[in-house]
Amino acid sequence: MKFDVRLTAVGVSIVLACLAQPAVARTCEAPPALTSVDPPGFYRDAGGYAEAIKPLHAFIAQVNKAADERDLDCVMDLLAGWANGSALLTIGANYQGDFERSWAGTDFALALLRFPNASTKADHRFQQIKPWLIRIAEETRDADRINHLDNNLVYWAGLDLMSIGTLTDRGDLVDAGISRARQGIRDIGAHGELERELKRGERALHYHNFALIPLVFCAELASRRKVDLYAENNGAIRRLADLVVRAVQDERSFGALTNVPQQLFPWTFQGDLAWMEPYYARFHDPRLPPILSSRRPLNNPRLGGNVTATWGAPLPD
16 A cells, blocks of 8 residues: 655645644634635645645634534534635635535535534524525536536535535435435446546545545435435445445455556545445444444544544444
Protein backbone atom coordinates (compact mmCIF):
# COMPACT_ATOMS: atom_id res chain seq x y z
CA MET A 1 0.00 0.00 0.00
CA LYS A 2 1.33 3.45 -0.91
CA PHE A 3 0.15 6.82 0.30
CA ASP A 4 0.12 9.95 -1.82
CA VAL A 5 2.82 11.93 -0.01
CA ARG A 6 2.21 15.05 -2.10
CA LEU A 7 -1.29 15.45 -0.72
CA THR A 8 -0.79 14.08 2.77
CA ALA A 9 -0.39 17.63 4.09
CA VAL A 10 -3.82 18.49 2.70
CA GLY A 11 -5.37 15.49 4.40
CA VAL A 12 -3.62 16.22 7.66
CA SER A 13 -4.95 19.77 7.60
CA ILE A 14 -8.49 18.44 7.14
CA VAL A 15 -8.11 15.91 9.95
CA LEU A 16 -6.60 18.46 12.31
CA ALA A 17 -9.38 20.91 11.56
CA CYS A 18 -11.92 18.24 12.42
CA LEU A 19 -10.19 17.14 15.62
CA ALA A 20 -8.89 20.43 16.96
CA GLN A 21 -10.77 22.01 19.83
CA PRO A 22 -9.83 25.71 19.82
CA ALA A 23 -11.42 28.17 22.22
CA VAL A 24 -13.62 29.60 19.48
CA ALA A 25 -15.33 26.21 19.11
CA ARG A 26 -16.36 26.35 22.78
CA THR A 27 -17.86 29.82 22.54
CA CYS A 28 -20.14 28.65 19.75
CA GLU A 29 -19.77 31.90 17.88
CA ALA A 30 -20.06 31.46 14.14
CA PRO A 31 -17.19 32.96 12.16
CA PRO A 32 -18.09 35.41 9.40
CA ALA A 33 -20.17 33.67 6.75
CA LEU A 34 -18.12 32.45 3.81
CA THR A 35 -20.33 33.81 1.05
CA SER A 36 -18.17 32.53 -1.80
CA VAL A 37 -16.28 29.28 -2.13
CA ASP A 38 -13.75 29.08 -4.96
CA PRO A 39 -10.72 26.91 -4.13
CA PRO A 40 -8.47 25.64 -6.92
CA GLY A 41 -8.86 21.99 -7.85
CA PHE A 42 -7.73 19.46 -5.26
CA TYR A 43 -5.29 17.85 -7.69
CA ARG A 44 -4.47 20.94 -9.72
CA ASP A 45 -3.00 22.92 -6.81
CA ALA A 46 -2.80 20.99 -3.53
CA GLY A 47 -1.23 23.82 -1.55
CA GLY A 48 -3.59 26.45 -2.90
CA TYR A 49 -6.55 24.20 -2.23
CA ALA A 50 -5.52 23.55 1.37
CA GLU A 51 -5.13 27.26 2.07
CA ALA A 52 -8.32 28.40 0.32
CA ILE A 53 -10.54 25.80 1.94
CA LYS A 54 -9.36 26.33 5.53
CA PRO A 55 -12.24 28.61 6.59
CA LEU A 56 -14.89 26.19 5.34
CA HIS A 57 -13.22 23.12 6.83
CA ALA A 58 -12.75 24.92 10.15
CA PHE A 59 -16.45 25.78 10.25
CA ILE A 60 -17.45 22.22 9.38
CA ALA A 61 -15.22 20.99 12.22
CA GLN A 62 -16.91 23.45 14.59
CA VAL A 63 -20.39 22.26 13.60
CA ASN A 64 -19.43 18.61 13.88
CA LYS A 65 -17.78 19.11 17.27
CA ALA A 66 -20.99 20.65 18.60
CA ALA A 67 -23.00 17.77 17.14
CA ASP A 68 -20.61 15.26 18.71
CA GLU A 69 -21.19 16.96 22.06
CA ARG A 70 -24.97 16.73 21.55
CA ASP A 71 -25.16 20.52 21.74
CA LEU A 72 -28.12 21.32 19.51
CA ASP A 73 -28.20 24.92 20.69
CA CYS A 74 -24.65 25.42 19.45
CA VAL A 75 -25.27 23.69 16.13
CA MET A 76 -28.30 25.92 15.59
CA ASP A 77 -26.36 29.07 16.45
CA LEU A 78 -23.57 28.18 14.05
CA LEU A 79 -25.75 27.24 11.11
CA ALA A 80 -28.17 30.13 11.64
CA GLY A 81 -25.20 32.49 11.58
CA TRP A 82 -24.11 31.24 8.19
CA ALA A 83 -27.67 30.99 6.90
CA ASN A 84 -28.30 34.64 7.74
CA GLY A 85 -25.06 35.54 5.97
CA SER A 86 -26.06 33.64 2.79
CA ALA A 87 -22.96 31.48 3.07
CA LEU A 88 -21.78 29.30 0.18
CA LEU A 89 -24.33 30.62 -2.29
CA THR A 90 -21.75 32.13 -4.65
CA ILE A 91 -19.50 29.78 -6.57
CA GLY A 92 -16.46 31.02 -8.46
CA ALA A 93 -14.75 29.94 -11.63
CA ASN A 94 -13.21 26.78 -10.19
CA TYR A 95 -15.30 23.63 -10.38
CA GLN A 96 -14.08 22.54 -6.93
CA GLY A 97 -16.45 25.03 -5.33
CA ASP A 98 -19.49 23.07 -6.50
CA PHE A 99 -18.12 19.91 -4.90
CA GLU A 100 -17.26 21.63 -1.63
CA ARG A 101 -20.70 23.19 -1.32
CA SER A 102 -22.35 19.84 -1.98
CA TRP A 103 -20.26 18.13 0.71
CA ALA A 104 -20.81 20.96 3.20
CA GLY A 105 -24.58 20.91 2.74
CA THR A 106 -24.57 17.16 3.25
CA ASP A 107 -22.56 17.49 6.43
CA PHE A 108 -24.76 20.22 7.90
CA ALA A 109 -27.95 18.28 7.20
CA LEU A 110 -26.58 15.03 8.60
CA ALA A 111 -25.34 16.87 11.69
CA LEU A 112 -28.87 18.14 12.33
CA LEU A 113 -30.37 14.74 11.61
CA ARG A 114 -28.41 13.41 14.59
CA PHE A 115 -30.88 15.20 16.87
CA PRO A 116 -34.55 14.39 17.54
CA ASN A 117 -36.63 15.67 14.66
CA ALA A 118 -39.13 17.42 16.91
CA SER A 119 -36.43 19.31 18.80
CA THR A 120 -34.79 20.53 15.62
CA LYS A 121 -37.97 21.71 13.95
CA ALA A 122 -39.36 23.36 17.06
CA ASP A 123 -36.33 25.64 17.27
CA HIS A 124 -37.01 29.09 15.78
CA ARG A 125 -33.54 29.15 14.24
CA PHE A 126 -34.45 26.20 12.05
CA GLN A 127 -36.74 28.53 10.11
CA GLN A 128 -33.64 30.50 9.15
CA ILE A 129 -31.55 27.44 8.39
CA LYS A 130 -34.15 25.53 6.38
CA PRO A 131 -34.44 27.82 3.32
CA TRP A 132 -30.68 28.24 3.21
CA LEU A 133 -30.04 24.49 3.12
CA ILE A 134 -32.78 24.08 0.53
CA ARG A 135 -31.04 26.70 -1.60
CA ILE A 136 -27.76 24.79 -1.29
CA ALA A 137 -29.53 21.60 -2.37
CA GLU A 138 -31.20 23.32 -5.32
CA GLU A 139 -27.90 24.84 -6.44
CA THR A 140 -26.30 21.39 -6.20
CA ARG A 141 -29.17 19.80 -8.10
CA ASP A 142 -28.76 22.31 -10.92
CA ALA A 143 -24.93 22.37 -11.02
CA ASP A 144 -23.88 21.52 -14.57
CA ARG A 145 -20.29 21.07 -13.43
CA ILE A 146 -21.46 18.11 -11.34
CA ASN A 147 -24.30 16.73 -13.43
CA HIS A 148 -22.21 16.04 -16.54
CA LEU A 149 -19.55 14.04 -14.70
CA ASP A 150 -21.37 10.69 -14.36
CA ASN A 151 -19.09 9.61 -11.51
CA ASN A 152 -18.89 9.56 -7.71
CA LEU A 153 -19.52 13.31 -7.48
CA VAL A 154 -23.02 12.77 -8.85
CA TYR A 155 -23.63 10.19 -6.12
CA TRP A 156 -22.39 12.66 -3.51
CA ALA A 157 -24.74 15.28 -4.94
CA GLY A 158 -27.49 12.71 -4.51
CA LEU A 159 -26.66 12.42 -0.82
CA ASP A 160 -26.72 16.21 -0.50
CA LEU A 161 -30.22 16.25 -1.96
CA MET A 162 -31.43 13.31 0.11
CA SER A 163 -30.05 14.51 3.43
CA ILE A 164 -31.32 18.07 3.02
CA GLY A 165 -34.62 16.84 1.58
CA THR A 166 -35.08 14.45 4.50
CA LEU A 167 -34.32 17.18 7.03
CA THR A 168 -36.60 19.78 5.42
CA ASP A 169 -39.43 17.47 4.31
CA ARG A 170 -38.82 18.26 0.65
CA GLY A 171 -39.86 15.09 -1.14
CA ASP A 172 -38.84 16.51 -4.52
CA LEU A 173 -35.25 16.86 -3.32
CA VAL A 174 -35.27 13.35 -1.88
CA ASP A 175 -36.57 12.00 -5.19
CA ALA A 176 -33.88 13.88 -7.11
CA GLY A 177 -31.29 12.42 -4.76
CA ILE A 178 -32.60 8.89 -5.22
CA SER A 179 -32.37 9.38 -8.98
CA ARG A 180 -28.67 10.24 -8.67
CA ALA A 181 -28.03 7.34 -6.33
CA ARG A 182 -29.70 5.03 -8.81
CA GLN A 183 -27.31 6.26 -11.47
CA GLY A 184 -24.46 5.08 -9.27
CA ILE A 185 -26.17 1.76 -8.58
CA ARG A 186 -26.59 1.19 -12.32
CA ASP A 187 -22.90 1.95 -12.80
CA ILE A 188 -21.81 -0.96 -10.59
CA GLY A 189 -20.66 -3.96 -12.59
CA ALA A 190 -20.96 -7.69 -12.04
CA HIS A 191 -17.88 -7.82 -9.81
CA GLY A 192 -18.59 -4.61 -7.90
CA GLU A 193 -16.44 -2.50 -10.19
CA LEU A 194 -17.14 1.06 -11.29
CA GLU A 195 -15.80 1.49 -14.79
CA ARG A 196 -15.31 5.26 -14.53
CA GLU A 197 -13.46 4.96 -11.23
CA LEU A 198 -11.21 2.22 -12.64
CA LYS A 199 -9.96 4.80 -15.12
CA ARG A 200 -8.35 6.68 -12.24
CA GLY A 201 -5.38 4.33 -12.37
CA GLU A 202 -3.43 4.31 -9.12
CA ARG A 203 -6.33 5.94 -7.28
CA ALA A 204 -9.00 3.51 -8.48
CA LEU A 205 -9.35 1.71 -5.15
CA HIS A 206 -9.59 4.97 -3.23
CA TYR A 207 -12.37 6.17 -5.50
CA HIS A 208 -14.28 2.90 -5.37
CA ASN A 209 -14.44 3.36 -1.61
CA PHE A 210 -15.18 7.09 -1.93
CA ALA A 211 -18.06 6.36 -4.33
CA LEU A 212 -19.49 3.75 -1.98
CA ILE A 213 -19.91 6.22 0.90
CA PRO A 214 -22.80 8.26 -0.56
CA LEU A 215 -24.47 5.18 -2.02
CA VAL A 216 -24.69 3.49 1.38
CA PHE A 217 -25.99 6.61 3.11
CA CYS A 218 -28.47 7.25 0.29
CA ALA A 219 -29.71 3.69 0.72
CA GLU A 220 -30.12 4.24 4.45
CA LEU A 221 -32.11 7.44 3.98
CA ALA A 222 -34.18 5.87 1.20
CA SER A 223 -35.13 3.01 3.52
CA ARG A 224 -37.04 5.55 5.63
CA ARG A 225 -39.32 5.96 2.61
CA LYS A 226 -39.64 2.19 2.10
CA VAL A 227 -37.32 2.30 -0.93
CA ASP A 228 -34.76 -0.53 -0.97
CA LEU A 229 -31.78 0.77 -2.94
CA TYR A 230 -29.66 -2.10 -1.61
CA ALA A 231 -31.73 -4.53 -3.67
CA GLU A 232 -31.49 -2.66 -6.96
CA ASN A 233 -29.34 -3.88 -9.85
CA ASN A 234 -29.24 -7.30 -8.23
CA GLY A 235 -27.75 -6.06 -4.97
CA ALA A 236 -25.16 -3.82 -6.62
CA ILE A 237 -24.26 -1.77 -3.54
CA ARG A 238 -23.47 -4.97 -1.68
CA ARG A 239 -21.22 -6.10 -4.55
CA LEU A 240 -19.29 -2.85 -4.36
CA ALA A 241 -19.11 -3.12 -0.57
CA ASP A 242 -17.77 -6.66 -0.85
CA LEU A 243 -15.11 -5.47 -3.29
CA VAL A 244 -13.94 -2.79 -0.87
CA VAL A 245 -14.07 -5.02 2.22
CA ARG A 246 -11.90 -7.61 0.49
CA ALA A 247 -9.44 -4.86 -0.47
CA VAL A 248 -9.28 -3.62 3.13
CA GLN A 249 -8.51 -7.16 4.24
CA ASP A 250 -6.00 -7.71 1.45
CA GLU A 251 -5.30 -4.94 -1.02
CA ARG A 252 -3.94 -7.46 -3.50
CA SER A 253 -7.50 -8.62 -4.17
CA PHE A 254 -8.08 -5.39 -6.11
CA GLY A 255 -5.50 -6.65 -8.59
CA ALA A 256 -8.25 -8.74 -10.19
CA LEU A 257 -9.58 -5.48 -11.66
CA THR A 258 -6.38 -3.59 -12.45
CA ASN A 259 -2.67 -4.27 -12.59
CA VAL A 260 -1.87 -0.69 -11.62
CA PRO A 261 -0.36 -0.47 -8.10
CA GLN A 262 -2.74 1.46 -5.90
CA GLN A 263 -1.92 4.67 -4.07
CA LEU A 264 -4.13 5.47 -1.09
CA PHE A 265 -4.57 8.57 1.02
CA PRO A 266 -4.08 8.28 4.79
CA TRP A 267 -7.84 8.66 5.28
CA THR A 268 -8.92 6.13 2.62
CA PHE A 269 -9.11 3.21 5.04
CA GLN A 270 -9.81 5.35 8.09
CA GLY A 271 -12.58 7.98 8.13
CA ASP A 272 -13.66 7.11 4.61
CA LEU A 273 -14.69 3.68 5.86
CA ALA A 274 -17.50 5.38 7.79
CA TRP A 275 -20.01 3.72 5.47
CA MET A 276 -19.25 0.48 7.32
CA GLU A 277 -21.12 1.72 10.40
CA PRO A 278 -24.66 1.77 8.95
CA TYR A 279 -23.76 -1.14 6.68
CA TYR A 280 -22.77 -3.35 9.61
CA ALA A 281 -25.79 -2.24 11.63
CA ARG A 282 -28.01 -3.44 8.79
CA PHE A 283 -26.28 -6.56 7.45
CA HIS A 284 -23.99 -7.71 10.31
CA ASP A 285 -21.25 -8.71 7.88
CA PRO A 286 -18.93 -10.85 10.07
CA ARG A 287 -15.84 -9.44 8.35
CA LEU A 288 -16.51 -5.91 9.63
CA PRO A 289 -16.10 -6.06 13.44
CA PRO A 290 -12.29 -6.48 13.30
CA ILE A 291 -12.07 -3.60 10.84
CA LEU A 292 -14.37 -1.35 12.84
CA SER A 293 -13.01 -2.13 16.30
CA SER A 294 -9.53 -0.86 15.48
CA ARG A 295 -10.83 2.34 13.90
CA ARG A 296 -13.69 3.49 16.08
CA PRO A 297 -14.87 6.14 16.46
CA LEU A 298 -15.07 6.80 12.73
CA ASN A 299 -15.31 10.50 12.01
CA ASN A 300 -15.98 12.02 8.62
CA PRO A 301 -16.19 15.74 7.79
CA ARG A 302 -18.76 15.11 5.06
CA LEU A 303 -21.11 13.02 7.21
CA GLY A 304 -21.92 15.12 10.27
CA GLY A 305 -18.97 14.19 12.46
CA ASN A 306 -18.87 11.03 14.58
CA VAL A 307 -20.54 8.44 12.37
CA THR A 308 -20.02 5.67 14.92
CA ALA A 309 -22.09 7.53 17.51
CA THR A 310 -24.98 8.07 15.13
CA TRP A 311 -25.04 5.01 12.90
CA GLY A 312 -22.95 2.37 14.65
CA ALA A 313 -24.12 -0.88 16.22
CA PRO A 314 -22.50 -2.79 19.10
CA LEU A 315 -19.78 -5.19 18.04
CA PRO A 316 -19.65 -8.78 19.30
CA ASP A 317 -17.35 -9.49 22.25
